[in-house]
Amino acid sequence: MDQQLDSVTTLITNLSESLTARQWTLAVAESCTGGMLSEHFTAVAGSSVWFNCGFITYSNESKMQMLEVDEVSLELFGAVSEEVASEMALGVLDNSDANMSVSITGIAGPTGGSELKPVGMVCFAWALEDQEPATATEYFHGDRNAIRQQATEHAIKGLISHLRNQAS
Numbered sequence: 673m674d675q676q677l678d679s680v681t682t683l684i685t686n687l688s689e690s691l692t693a694r695q696w697t698l699a700v701a702e703s704c705t706g707g708m709l710s711e712h713f714t715a716v717a718g719s720s721v722w723f724n725c726g727f728i729t730y731s732n733e734s735k736m737q738m739l740e741v742d743e744v745s746l747e748l749f750g751a752v753s754e755e756v757a758s759e760m761a762l763g764v765l766d767n768s769d770a771n772m773s774v775s776i777t778g779i780a781g782p783t784g785g786s787e788l789k790p791v792g793m794v795c796f797a798w799a800l801e802d803q804e805p806a807t808a809t810e811y812f813h814g815d816r817n818a819i820r821q822q823a824t825e826h827a828i829k830g831l832i833s834h835l836r837n838q839a840s
Contacts, residue, residue: 697724
């Protein structure tokens with residue numbers, strides 16, 4: 673576990689350097705990770721320079737109220753979908769002063785999965801101001817905590833990747 677934390681800390685250091693160099697801030701929307709991503713960010717001294725805020729929107733109602741996710745999207749695609757992840761990421765930008773956002777919504781288990789959406793399915797979206805979000809779906813394995821940890825790490829790696837793809 674210590675090696676995994678070291679890996680996450682290294683990723684966050686890289687992320688913070690990229691955000692700080694651009695004078696950008698980041699905000700997040702978390703569902704299945706329940707604040708784990710925000711916890712990792714705020715564990716790093718100096719994160720207030722680049723981390724704006726985090727929304728933990730576990731229920732569909734909170735996704736609609738706090739992030740302006742469309743009820744129709746939730747009905748058509750379900751909370752665990754790239755469509756809803758995309759709306760969450762855009763809602764974060766609309767409701768914060770951040771330049772960049774990431775959203776995470778998935779099924780951490782051990783229950784709640786189905787044939788179409790199994791335990792371990794997690795949808796992500798990464799958004800930058802004035803750009804359409806990029807989305808992805810991943811299938812993680814392990815117990816509830818392992819799935820949440822893997823989702824958190826994947827979100828950070830995605831942020832770093834999207835920053836690298838941006839012109840300075």
